[in-house]
Structure formats: structure tokens, C-alpha cells
Amino acid sequence: MTEAAHRTQAQRREQTRTALLDATIDCLVDVGYARTSVQEICARARVSKGAVQHHFTAKAELMAAAVEHLTTKLRHQLAASLDELPSGGTGVAAAIDLLWTGYSGTLSTAVTELWVAARTDPELRAAIRPVDRALGRATLEHVTQVAGDLPPERAEMLFWLTVNLTRGLALDAELGGDPHRRRQLLEEWKRIAVLLYQDAATGPS
Amino acid sequence: MTEAAHRTQAQRREQTRTALLDATIDCLVDVGYARTSVQEICARARVSKGAVQHHFTAKAELMAAAVEHLTTKLRHQLAASLDELPSGGTGVAAAIDLLWTGYSGTLSTAVTELWVAARTDPELRAAIRPVDRALGRATLEHVTQVAGDLPPERAEMLFWLTVNLTRGLALDAELGGDPHRRRQLLEEWKRIAVLLYQDAATGPS
DNA sequence: TGGAAAACATGACGATCGGCATGTAAGTTC
DNA sequence: GAACTTACATGCCGATCGTCATGTTTTCCA
Numbered sequence: 133m134t135e136a137a138h139r140t141q142a143q144r145r146e147q148t149r150t151a152l153l154d155a156t157i158d159c160l161v162d163v164g165y166a167r168t169s170v171q172e173i174c175a176r177a178r179v180s181k182g183a184v185q186h187h188f189t190a191k192a193e194l195m196a197a198a199v200e201h202l203t204t205k206l207r208h209q210l211a212a213s214l215d216e217l218p219s220g221g222t223g224v225a226a227a228i229d230l231l232w233t234g235y236s237g238t239l240s241t242a243v244t245e246l247w248v249a250a251r252t253d254p255e256l257r258a259a260i261r262p263v264d265r266a267l268g269r270a271t272l273e274h275v276t277q278v279a280g281d282l283p284p285e286r287a288e289m290l291f292w293l294t295v296n297l298t299r300g301l302a303l304d305a306e307l308g309g310d311p312h313r314r315r316q317l318l319e320e321w322k323r324i325a326v327l328l329y330q331d332a333a334t335g336p337s
Numbered sequence: 338m339t340e341a342a343h344r345t346q347a348q349r350r351e352q353t354r355t356a357l358l359d360a361t362i363d364c365l366v367d368v369g370y371a372r373t374s375v376q377e378i379c380a381r382a383r384v385s386k387g388a389v390q391h392h393f394t395a396k397a398e399l400m401a402a403a404v405e406h407l408t409t410k411l412r413h414q415l416a417a418s419l420d421e422l423p424s425g426g427t428g429v430a431a432a433i434d435l436l437w438t439g440y441s442g443t444l445s446t447a448v449t450e451l452w453v454a455a456r457t458d459p460e461l462r463a464a465i466r467p468v469d470r471a472l473g474r475a476t477l478e479h480v481t482q483v484a485g486d487l488p489p490e491r492a493e494m495l496f497w498l499t500v501n502l503t504r505g506l507a508l509d510a511e512l513g514g515d516p517h518r519r520r521q522l523l524e525e526w527k528r529i530a531v532l533l534y535q536d537a538a539t540g541p542s
Numbered sequence: 543t544g545g546a547a548a549a550c551a552t553g554a555c556g557a558t559c560g561g562c563a564t565g566t567a568a569g570t571t572c
Numbered sequence: 573g574a575a576c577t578t579a580c581a582t583g584c585c586g587a588t589c590g591t592c593a594t595g596t597t598t599t600c601c602a
Contacts (some may be wrong), residue, residue, distance in 0.1 A: 135572080138569095140569075140570090141568085141569055141570075141577090141578060141579075144568080144569080144578085144579060144580090145578085145579070148579080148580080155563090156588090162455035162457065163457050164453070164454060164458070166370055166371040166454060167369055167457070169558080169559065169560080170559080170560060170561090171559080171560090173553085176447060177580090179580075180560090180580085180581045180582075181560090181582090182580055182581050182582075183579075183580050183581080185560095185562080185580095186579065186580065187592065189561095190560080190561080191560065191561090197395075204403075212451060213366035221439075244453060244508075245453065245514055247450060247508065247511075248369070248370075248453045248508075248511070249369060249371060249449065250513060251369060251446075251511045252367065252368050252369035252372070253369070254593090257512065257513070260512070260521045261512065261513065264512075289521070289522070289525050292518065292522055293502065293522055293525065293526060295505070296502055296503055296505030296506050296508075296522065297498065297505055298505065299504070299505035299508055299509075300500070300501030300502055300503065300504035300506075300508075301501050301502060301505075303449075303452065303453075303504055303505075303508070304501060304503075306452075306453070306456045306546075307362065307452055307455060307462065307465070307466065308462070308466065313497065316494070317494070317497055317498055317501065320494055321498060322360060322442075324529060324533065324597090329531065343599090344598090345599075345600090346547090346548060346549075346598085346599055348597080349548090349549060349550090352546085353549080353550080355545080374590085375590065375591090376587080376588080376589080376590090384550075384551090385550065385551045385552070386551085386552090386590090386591090387549090387550055387551050387552070388549075388550050390550095390590095390591075390592080391548090391549065391550065392549090394591095395590080395591080396590065396591090429573080469599065481600085509589070512563075531599080
């Protein structure tokens with residue numbers, strides 16, 4: 133083994149920190165929030181319990197940091213998805229597909245775990261809410277770029293409808309619902325959205 | 338205190354059993370799945386840990402029974418909501434309101450807790466899936482009664498879209514999203530659904 | 543009415559939880 | 573290169589988890 137060990141303190145710190153946060157996300161995805169223990173996390177991160185103690189005063193703080201870590205990862209994933217799209221107003225359908233892929237991945241699975249847990253955990257809830265709202269606004273902004281020249285009010289309505297529908301579908305997917313039906317529903321929703329887009333162009337209600 | 342104690346064995350059995358299951362649901366709603374312990378449950382049910390041991394061999398079996406208990410309660414609630422509606426084809430909007438009230442109540446909150454937990458718990462998952470599918474079909478049947486004379490294929494599509502949208506909205510409500518916006522989204526969706534209903538009447542795409 | 547059986551209570555067990563105290567290795571500073 | 577700070581490891585604590593063994597009460601049946 134060659135001596136590859138010459139990390140500065142800041143490097144060491146951030147490496148084990150991100151290792152812990154990534155391990156936390158993995159843990160949430162694999163075993164769920166209820167069984168996500170500190171021991172399990174630092175076992176996956178290949179560090180000891182003392183490390184997590186050193187970086188985070190309590191488990192709640194780790195979870196709060198994991199929330200922020202998650203949202204930044206989601207933002208990056210969203211940006212990557214946007215880059216893959218052909219630029220210019222590729223339309224509403226593309227935006228919906230974008231949201232679906234965003235909300236059906238493993239990262240969003242972890243978010244859902246934390247979200248449901250936060251309902252009965254005020255501390256976690258306080259950590260999640262602002263970050264999630266910021267992510268929502270940023271996503272809305274990016275999506276409207278793709279969606280073309282919809283009137284902003286109509287676009288926002290369509291966005292939130294799609295987000296909530298997608299979240300429901302993601303929940304269905306997590307429990308092993310029928311993938312074929314989910315795809316059908318998504319296609320149908322895209323048709324509806326395009327139809328509404330035409331309505332909005334000719335004249336809103 | 339007067340002597341009101343002359344319960345038959347079957348009465349005793351079912352009383353403490355339902356007390357345990359109701360306490361389990363309360364526990365899921367109040368403190369969430371992660372903190373739903375046997376001790377907490379039997380504290381709320383005013384029984385000892387030996388009782389739950391006598392009725393259910395393990396905690397997992399209690400949870401499985403709670404799932405069934407929950408769905409029967411939801412079915413009753415759905416039936417009650419149906420009775421309150423003016424019979425006859427009161428239209429799509431009424432059906433959507435029905436689904437929303439059904440999926441935004443405390444019972445559905447408990448279901449969501451179990452649902453998310455079931456993702457990483459194969460045993461719980463196996464208990465949930467068939468019951469949930471049956472409930473979905475039964476709800477679909479009741480809703481189509483209210484929704485009037487839609488073509489069945491179109492009605493089923495609208496139903497599942499509404500269900501998934503409503504589940505997403507319920508998640509948003511659980512975390513304290515903006516109630517005003519939720520109501521806006523629901524009203525918008527109702528308008529869309531009615532519009533689609535007219536399309537389906539004149540001629541589907 | 544008395545014994546069998548079911549329903550429920552009590553207490554203890556091993557395991558694991560999160561958190562803390564203490565020790566050791568790695569990096570920084572002078 | 574020696575004092576010093578930071579990063580991490582080890583081990584233990586009280587609390588709580590789910591489960592089990594054993595006692596006590598209540599209903600049933602002959």
C-alpha cells in the first residue's frame with residue numbers, strides 16, 4: 133500500500149462529514165427512518181461513533197444536516213437533468229418528465245422518509261421546511277424555463293399540481309404499485325397539461 | 338362505582354383488542370411509526386404488555402392487524418361520506434371532494450405512516466398490499482357511483498389521478514404546507530376534471 | 543360450586559438505543 | 573521537533589426497546 137495519506141485537516145473534516153451524510157441517506161433509503169440508528173450510519177461510513185459525536189452534537193443535528201445535504205444533491209441532480217434536455221421551450225411534457233424523474237429517484241425516497249418523520253418531530257420539521265421551500269422555488273424557476281411561455285400564474289398552478297401528483301405516484305411506487313399504470317397516469321397527465329396549455333394560449337378561464 | 342362488570346369472554350377479548358388497535362392508530366398519528374412502541378400503545382389502551390402479548394405474538398402481527406383495522410375504519414368513513422352526499426350523479430367535483438376528505442383525515446395519516454414504514458419492512462408490506470388494493474377497488478366502485486355516467490376507462494383514469502394527487506397534497510398538509518394553496522390546487526383540479534368530463538361526453542381523444 | 547381455561551398483570555431478560563468520558567493518532571504552528 | 577489543537581476511536585452509562593416466564597383475576601362449564 134502506497135502512502136496516500138497526507139490530508140489537511142479541512143480535507144479530513146469534510147471527507148468524513150460527507151461520508152457520514154451520504155451514509156445517513158443510504159441508511160434512510162435502505163432500512164428506513166425508524167431503523168436509522170447512529171451505529172448503523174457510522175458502520176456504513178466506516179467511522180466510529182466518536183466521529184459523529186465530534187461533528188454533530190446530537191442525532192437530530194445529523195438529520196438536519198442530512199436534510200440540507202439531500203437538497204443540495206437534489207439541486208445538482210435537477211441541474212444535470214436540465215442539461216440533458218434540449219434547450220429552448222421543449223414544452224410542458226418535458227417539464228413533467230423532468231419532475232417525475234426528480235421525484236421518483238432514491239434521493240426523493242430519502243426525503244420522503246425524513247418528511248414523514250418530521251410530521252411528529254418539531255425539530256426535524258423546523259430543519260426541513262425552509263430548505264424544502266427553497267428547493268421548491270428553485271425547481272419552479274428551472275421548470276418554467278423549460279416549459280416555455282406559459283402565463284406565470286398558470287405555470288405555477290401546473291407546477292404544483294404536477295409536484296403533488298408526482299409525490300403521490302412516488303409513494304405508490306415505493307410500495308410496489310403497478311409501474312404500467314403509473315406510466316399510463318403520467319402520460320395522461322401530460323396530455324391534460326398540454327391541453328391546458330393550449331387553453332391558456334387561446335384564452336384562460 | 339356500580340358493578341358494570343359482567344362481560345363475556347368474547348366481549349372482553351374484542352374490547353381490549355379493539356382498544357389496542359385504536360391505541361396503535363392514535364400512536365401512529367401522534368408520535369409516528371418510529372416512536373410507536375409496545376409500551377406506548379398499551380399505555381394508551383390502559384392495558385399491560387402481557388395483554389398485547391396474549392393477543393398478538395409479536396409487534397409485527399399487531400401492526401398487521403392495525404392495518405386491517407385501519408382499512409375497515411376507512412371503509413366505514415367512506416360509506417358515511419357517501420351517505421351525506423345527495424344521491425344521484427352529483428358529478429365529478431363531488432367525487433373529488435369525497436376523495437380529498439377521505440385522504441386528508443387522521444386515518445389516512447396513520448396509513449401513510451405504515452405505508453412508508455412498509456417500504457423497508459417486507460412483512461408489514463405483505464400485510465398492507467392486499468388490503469390496500471381491496472380498499473382502492475372498493476373506493477373506485479363507490480366513487481364511480483357518485484361520478485355519474487362517465488365511460489369506465491376514463492373514470493378509472495380520473496380516479497387514480499385524483500387519488501395520487503390527493504396523496505401528494507396530504508403529504509404536503511402533514512408537513513404544514515400552505516392550506517390556501519392546497520385549496521386552490523384542489524379547485525383547479527376539479528375544474529380540469531369537469532372539463533375532461535365534458536370532453537369524454539362529446540368524444541374522447 | 544369448584545376446577546379448567548381464557549384473559550390479563552407483573553417482573554425480568556438480553557439487546558440496542560443515544561450520549562458521554564476518556565484515550566490515541568494525525569495535522570498545525572512556532 | 574515540541575507544544576498544541578483538531579480529528580477520530582474505544583468503552584461505558586442509563587434508558588428503552590421487544591419478548592418471555594410466571595403469577596393473578598375473570599369467565600365458563602359441568
